[in-house]
Structures are given as structure tokens and as C-alpha cells.
Amino acid sequence: MPKGSDLLVAALANEGVERIFGVPGEENLDVVESLRNSKIKLILTRHEQAAAFMAATHGRLTGTPGVCMSTLGPGALNLSTGAAYAHLGAMPMIMLTGQKAIMTAKQARFQIVDVIASMRPLTKMARQIVSPGSIPAIVRDAFRVAMEERPGPVHLELPEDVAGEETEQVSLIPPHPIELPVAPPAALERAAEMILNAQRPLVMLGAASSRPKLVEPLSTFIRRTRIPFFNTQMGKGSVTGGSNLYVGTAALSSGDYVHRAVDHADLIIAIGHDTVEKPPFLMGPQGPKVVHVACTSANVEQVYFPHAEVIGDVGASLALLADRIEGKLRPDPAFLGLRGEILERIRHRAEEDRFPVTPQRIVHDVRKVMPEDGIVCLDNGMYKIWFARNYRTHVANTLLLDNALATMGAGLPSAMMAALLYPKRRVLAVCGDGGFMMNSQEMETAVRLGLNLVVLILEDSAYGMIRWKQAVDKLPDWGLTFGNPDFVRYAESYGATGHRVKSTNDLVPTLEGAFKDTGVHLVTVPIDYAENTRVLVEELQGRVPELA
Ligand SMILES: Cc1ncc(C[n+]2csc(CCOP(=O)(O)OP(=O)(O)O)c2C)c(N)n1
Numbered sequence: 001m002p003k004g005s006d007l008l009v010a011a012l013a014n015e016g017v018e019r020i021f022g023v024p025g026e027e028n029l030d031v032v033e034s035l036r037n038s039k040i041k042l043i044l045t046r047h048e049q050a051a052a053f054m055a056a057t058h059g060r061l062t063g064t065p066g067v068c069m070s071t072l073g074p075g076a077l078n079l080s081t082g083a084a085y086a087h088l089g090a091m092p093m094i095m096l097t098g099q100k101a102i103m104t105a106k107q108a109r110f111q112i113v114d115v116i117a118s119m120r121p122l123t124k125m126a127r128q129i130v131s132p133g134s135i136p137a138i139v140r141d142a143f144r145v146a147m148e149e150r151p152g153p154v155h156l157e158l159p160e161d162v163a164g165e166e167t168e169q170v171s172l173i174p175p176h177p178i179e180l181p182v183a184p185p186a187a188l189e190r191a192a193e194m195i196l197n198a199q200r201p202l203v204m205l206g207a208a209s210s211r212p213k214l215v216e217p218l219s220t221f222i223r224r225t226r227i228p229f230f231n232t233q234m235g236k237g238s239v240t241g242g243s244n245l246y247v248g249t250a251a252l253s254s255g256d257y258v259h260r261a262v263d264h265a266d267l268i269i270a271i272g273h274d275t276v277e278k279p280p281f282l283m284g285p286q287g288p289k290v291v292h293v294a295c296t297s298a299n300v301e302q303v304y305f306p307h308a309e310v311i312g313d314v315g316a317s318l319a320l321l322a323d324r325i326e327g328k329l330r331p332d333p334a335f336l337g338l339r340g341e342i343l344e345r346i347r348h349r350a351e352e353d354r355f356p357v358t359p360q361r362i363v364h365d366v367r368k369v370m371p372e373d374g375i376v377c378l379d380n381g382m383y384k385i386w387f388a389r390n391y392r393t394h395v396a397n398t399l400l401l402d403n404a405l406a407t408m409g410a411g412l413p414s415a416m417m418a419a420l421l422y423p424k425r426r427v428l429a430v431c432g433d434g435g436f437m438m439n440s441q442e443m444e445t446a447v448r449l450g451l452n453l454v455v456l457i458l459e460d461s462a463y464g465m466i467r468w469k470q471a472v473d474k475l476p477d478w479g480l481t482f483g484n485p486d487f488v489r490y491a492e493s494y495g496a497t498g499h500r501v502k503s504t505n506d507l508v509p510t511l512e513g514a515f516k517d518t519g520v521h522l523v524t525v526p527i528d529y530a531e532n533t534r535v536l537v538e539e540l541q542g543r544v545p546e547l548a
């Protein structure tokens with residue numbers, strides 16, 4: 001007779017799960033034993049938070065949930081930042097946590113926390129499993145909920161006595177495809193009319209346009225309609241080809257060069273915009289009209305309140321919209337000029353060889369060593385703005401950044417997941433010296449897994465982004481600097497290879513050499529953040545002469 005844990009593992013295998021990331025506790029030992037007898041790999045991490053970031057990234061990159069596991073109380077609470085990351089970022093993920101027995105209480109309340117209650121606001125669904133016979137249905141439902149729009153995390157708690165209890169064999173439930181209805185004709189007609197009446201329509205690709213299955217239909221829509229587009233930070237790369245229509249990425253909410261195109265537009269077709277992102281532009285009583293195209297209707301916000309909506313399966317709805325407008329639009333020649341100007345300004349100083357290295361040069365050099373399908377995974381820090389603005393993407397999901405929870409610490413684990421999924425592609429984690437140290441213990445996991453991975457650390461010995469905000473607010477430079485370990489020796493102590501970039505022209509050959517070799521490499525480079533204020537404040541506010 002199978003135990004609850006056997007049914008759980010069989011139900012996960014039924015969903016196509018190949019790996020579970022996590023740190024088991026004694027309450028999970030039945031599950032660990034069932035995993036030993038299955039094809040699913042148990043991948044230990046050195047902190048539950050990293051396991052959750054990895055599982056969430058699996059969901060983000062594949063559209064099917066990644067799975068992570070922890071013990072009760074302390075382990076489960078360590079998953080919570082990862083839960084919020086997946087919840088805000090709309091990444092499908094399943095979190096399995098153990099719990100003490102529910103039918104007896106031999107350890108009284110030792111380690112007991114109401115984990116379900118703590119997970120509820122961070123997930124789409126959080127449930128305790130109370131009988132082994134219900135496991136196949138609960139697991140199937142959990143995957144359905146995690147995957148369907150808007151995707152996100154689901155938490156299941158399996159108490160140890162339920163895991164260990166024998167039961168009758170219960171049949172598994174076969175997964176079925178998830179399909180959405182297409183937008184109704186009235187909504188499509190209304191949107192088409194608005195687009196055809198506009199003089200200067202502009203497309204904005206938001207976070208949800210990066211869903212793996214939208215790559216093809218989005219590119220087709222842009223190719224058919226030839227409408228210029230910009231993207232939000234998390235919408236970067238979602239349109240392949242057609243990039244001669246790309247006018248930039250909105251890394252700031254207003255005042256950046258890309259906003260010249262936004263200000264020029266009289267209609268914005270916002271595809272897949274999710275207001276968890278820092279606003280890519282600010283709607284007000286004046287300004288362009290907005291049509292929202294997405295699977296779910298827009299949240300009404302002070303800065304985002306679309307005038308019309310096209311709600312339904314995005315790919316299919318866009319095809320129907322293109323049928324109504326293709327060949328009937330008159331392209332606005334001014335966008336082409338604006339595009340040249342915006343991209344020219346963004347490229348400025350990209351090849352400067354000042355040392356420590358400028359952020360623009362780092363972005364430029366990283367682009368040089370990354371093939372089109374190479375994946376760059378950012379942690380959170382000041383450089384995220386520079387990468388979002390300056391890094392040109394040609395393939396969907398090749399710049400993974402978090403503009404939703406915007407948590408530090410996910411850079412390395414997300415890159416590890418990308419490297420596991422795509423062993424033939426170059427994968428680079430880019431981390432600040434602050435964010436890297438929040439999950440640097442996972443260097444051991446990366447080495448143990450035999451990953452080919454390069455980690456680039458930008459050293460300013462500070463929480464640079466906060467230091468920049470302090471300067472923007474005209475506060476004294478105080479309290480935000482720290483010391484670092486010797487990163488080269490630190491990498492070596494994990495069995496990775498460490499490199500220190502000592503001159504600006506060393507950056508490309510060092511990265512190139514690290515990629516040509518196998519295994520985990522860490523490259524540390526000092527960064528000159530004087531550009532933060534010079535460009536992102538003074539230049540944008542017109543306080544320095546344009547294009548020296
Ligand atoms: C977990 C977490 N803690 C704090 C913050 C606030 N925060 C945002 S960026 C930042 C500084 C990041 O420093 P570092 O990683 O060194 O990158 P830098 O900005 O210096 O390049 C901080 C503290 C955050 N986003 N996430």
C-alpha cells in the first residue's frame with residue numbers, strides 16, 4: 001500500500017516534475033524516502049530562499065511550476081521571500097512544507113508556526129493536506145492554480161503523519177491544457193477603431209508579455225502592424241526581430257529619453273502590463289489614451305487607468321486585432337527620428353575606458369560576450385537601471401530582472417536555474433557586492449551541480465543604489481558602505497575559479513575566458529557609480545550639456 005508521501009511524489013511526477021529544490025527537515029523524511037525511489041531529483045540548496053528563487057525561475061522560464069521544499073516553521077518561513085518574488089512576478093511555483101503530526105502532538109508546540117496563515121497573502125492558494133487519499137486531486141489543483149493566468153505560487157503543507165500514512169492506491173489525475181477565451185468582438189472593434197483613429201500609436205510590452213508562450217504571437221503582431229514599441233523592464237526581449245521598431249526601455253517612470261517617444265504618442269497599446277512593475281510612464285488627465293491588452297483586466301491605479309481593454313488570450317486576441325488594422329495604419333515618420341536619437345543617447349560613453357569601469361561600459365562589454373540567446377540574470381542594485389536602459393535584447397527572457405518584488409539575493413539562484421535548464425547557453429549572473437552576499441552560499445550548490453556559470457560582481461563596497469537615492473535627496477553620504485571579502489579567494493574556497501578585473505580593457509577577455517572554460521567562475525570588477533548622478537539626474541534634468 002502506498003504512503004501519503006508516495007502519492008505526493010507520484011502526483012508530482014505525473015505533472016512532469018524533474019527536480020525539487022530545498023532543505024528537508026525531519027518532518028519531510030517520508031517524502032525524501034519516496035523521492036529516493038522515484039525519477040525526481042532532490043537538489044539541496046544551502047538556504048531555502050535560494051530554493052524558492054530557483055523554483056520560481058523555473059516557472060518563469062518554462063511556464064510550468066518549479067517545486068521547492070522545506071521543513072516546518074523556520075524552513076517554511078525562509079521560503080517566504082521566494083513566495084513573494086513568485087507572487088509579485090507572476091511565476092508559477094509549488095512550495096511543499098512539512099509539519100508536525102496533526103493527529104497527535106507529542107512535541108507540544110515545538111517549532112510550530114501557522115505557516116498556512118503566513119503564506120496566504122504571499123500565494124494564490126495555501127492548503128494543508130489532511131488525508132493521503134486527497135493528494136492526487138490537491139496536487140493537480142495546485143498545478144492548475146499555479147499555472148493559469150495570472151500565474152503564481154501555491155503552498156501545500158504535508159504533516160508528517162499524513163505523509164507516512166498508508167492508503168489505498170488512488171488514481172492520478174491527468175493534466176489538461178489550460179486555455180483562455182479570446183477577447184469579445186466588441187472589445188476588439190473598439191480597440192481597432194481607437195488605433196485606426198490615432199495619429200501616433202505606440203505599443204508598450206509589459207511584464208506579462210514575457211510569458212514563454214507569447215514569443216511568437218507578439219512578434220507576429222509587431223511584424224504585421226509595424227507599430228513602434230517600447231517595453232517595461234520585465235517586458236524586455238519579448239519581441240524578437242522587428243527590433244528596428246524598438247524605441248527603448250522604460251527603466252525610470254518619467255523624464256528618460258524613452259519618454260520622448262511616450263510623450264509623442266497619442267495612443268499607447270499596453271500589452272501585458274502588470275502594475276507590480278515600477279510605473280513605466282505616468283498616466284494623468286492629459287496625455288495619450290491607453291488600450292490595455294492582457295489576460296486579466298487592469299488594476300485601476302492613480303497612474304494607470306486604461307480607456308479601453310482587450311481581455312482574453314493575448315496571442316489569439318492580438319491576431320484578431322491585427323486582422324482589423326494590418327495595412328491600414330500610416331506610420332508616423334517622427335518615431336524613426338526619435339528612435340535614432342534615444343538609442344544614440346543611451347549608447348553614449350559605452351566605450352569609455354575609465355577605470356573603475358562605468359556602468360555603461362559594463363553593459364556594453366557584457367552584451368559583447370553574450371550571444372543573442374545568452375541569459376543575463378540580475379540581482380537588485382543600481383546596475384539594474386543601467387542594464388534595463390542600455391542592454392539590447394534580441395530573444396525573449398534573456399535579461400531576467402526583478403522589477404516586481406525587486407528583492408536582493410535572487411541573482412545567483414535565478415542564474416543557476418537558467419544554467420540547469422539551458423546547459424548549452426551562456427548564463428551570466430550580475431550582482432552587486434551587497435546582493436551577492438545575500439545568497440553567496442549557493443556557490444557551493446552551483447559547484448556541486450557542475451554548472452557552467454559565470455558570476456559578475458560589481459564592487460563599490462556599498463549599497464550603491466541607496467547611496468545614490470541618498471545623494472538624489474541631497475542627504476549627506478552616510479552609513480551605506482561596507483567591506484568585502486576577497487572575492488577571488490572566496491570563489492576559490494568553494495572550488496570555483498575567481499578573477500579580478502584590473503583594467504577596463506580586461507573585462508571582455510576575462511568574461512570570454514571564463515565562458516570558454518567550464519565550471520563556475522566569479523569575476524569581480526570595481527564600478528564607478530559617479531555616472532548615476534551625472535546621467536540619471538543631472539543629464540536627464542538638463543543640467544549638463546547634451547551629448548558632450
Ligand atoms: C532583500 C532586500 N533588502 C534591501 C533592499 C533595498 N535595496 C535595494 S538596492 C540596495 C543596494 C544594493 O546593493 P548592491 O547589491 O551592492 O548593488 P549596488 O546598488 O551597490 O550596485 C538595497 C539595500 C532590497 N531591494 N532587497
Ligand SMILES: [Mg+2]
Pocket residue numbers: 381432433434458459460461462463464
Ligand atoms: Mg554595491
